[in-house]
Amino acid sequence: MSDATKPVLELMIAAPRGFCAGVDRAIKIVELAIEKHGAPVYVRHEIVHNKFVVDRLKAKGAVFVEELDEVPDGAPVVFSAHGVPKSVPADAQVRGLDYLDATCPLVSKVHRQAERLVAAGRHIVFIGHRGHPEVIGTFGQVPPGSMTLVETVADAEALVPADPGNLAFLTQTTLSVDDTAEIVATLERRFPAIEPPRGEDICYATSNRQAATKVIAASCDAVIVLGAPNSSNSLRLVEVAERQGRPAILLQRAADLDLGWLAGVRTLGVTAGASAPELLVRELVERLGDHYEVVEREVETTRENVAFKLPRGLAAA
Template sequence: MERRKQSRKARTMQAPSPKLPLELLIAAPRGFCAGVDRAIRIVELAIEKYGPPVYVRHEIVHNKFVVDRLKAIGAIFVEELDAVPDGKPVVFSAHGVPKSVPATAEQRGLDYLDATCPLVSKVHRQAERLVGAGRHIVFIGHAGHPEVIGTFGQVPAGAMTLIETVEDAEVFAPSDPANLAFLTQTTLSVDDTAEVVRTLQQRFPTIQAPHGEDICYATSNRQAAVKAIAAACDAMLVIGAPNSSNSLRLVEVARREGIPAELIQRATDLDWGFLDGVGTLGITAGASAPELLVRELVDRLSERFDVTEREEETTRETVAFKLPRGLEAAA
């Protein structure tokens, strides 16, 4: 009898404790935008058309999972054209490239496909027109980002000045203050950029604004979706790469709304301690993070918590971009 009591007691002690409840509030829109989807498809179709390997200059989009998957089917990623062998096709990343890059590819006789996001290309064409009209461009963006490098490479040296912060805008001293225009990187913080623009417009009332908003629809929509759910969340996780500008901006937006927020690349990067005391967790994903990674995170959270999930949609995206002419038939 005593042994049976001890056995029952042992089984009771080993019984798993009930999972704590965790509500997931998932932002929408999130994840892939039309430009990212197009760029990835271009690489996939190029591999189908030419056969592996197909070279890609720079990460096609800033996401390790995406890059690794494309490597597995025959993409080779390089930083410069020097690493592309003669006779091999090459794809230019969604962030855009300086004019010198396709010029070099043509000189070498390389087949190339330009996966630059059409919204980035729009900024490139605006830059050319403004410089052609004799205006000096104030470009709002982050130094060293591939999109910034690509945009500066559309115009002659000295035709653009990079402004990163309000402080930069306050001390900017152009040689011809009456003949300015501004453009912006497509993946910036909407709120931060508005402050920089306001400062520039106060200092230089005749500065010419771009035709339409340069910050892309996907960046704006994802930031608005984070703001929409932030007040109902105790914390937020953003799925994205540490070199992804739009993903980093989502973390900043959440923190500015007053909640703890962290960037993770995959569910395996999750620090369980971050969830201590969290009853409602917000989840979103940067524009280069696939939905598969969101589901992976939800599954991992379900291992430790009694999860319920709810999606909060602020707008529905229907944008789609055409493929380059050479790949339309392959698609």
């Protein structure tokens, strides 16, 4: 199709979008471990929830497993950015495995808070999604029975704790800011003495990407979120756009886009979850350029300059 006959499509590309500091660090840890030890390096669970990233690391020599017993004796192993229960590094030590922990420092901060609160005798109400690796990892920091999972406002309304005057709450780092605020308001109304976290548990990257998506969605006909279906923060971005009354879809790759979905769309919002590389955004823009005369506009709502240190021993590599 010649440019003269292509319809015009305005793209509003959210900034910030894509990789956060924790994801960036986790991927670097796997890459440097492969450099240091040679392939294969085993990784317990997807290092981050993105198929493209995982496939690229597999090509470099990473082997992804779900449990530690799939790691051969003597092989190096990396724990994913989502965090692991305490039993996992303990088992690795018993087996003499050389392990690296790529847990995001903001998830580790939640882990330390959980330990501190339980040591102080508080029962923790944990707001999160059942079965998510971050939730499993956080529950695994404290003795069984020390925490209760709450997923919805209805769960918060139905909660009957043994000691209502001695509660604290923590949250998963990748939740919907708006949904979580409703759940917290319910808990604080029902249990006025509940202790909040020190600082916000929902991470800066999750909050920033949701805020940027709200801004672009308000001015768009539809929104595309690049990310994986098992990525909590990417799924939340779709919900944020839909709450603004805009149709929104989650795509893993540009090739997954059904162009029919864009019928009637003149202004398209584009963003990417915290584990989706910028390459996937460029790939989408390129594909759209085959069918439209694309006019790109980046909409920056905040600037991020967060960086996390690498584990000792790898930083030198």
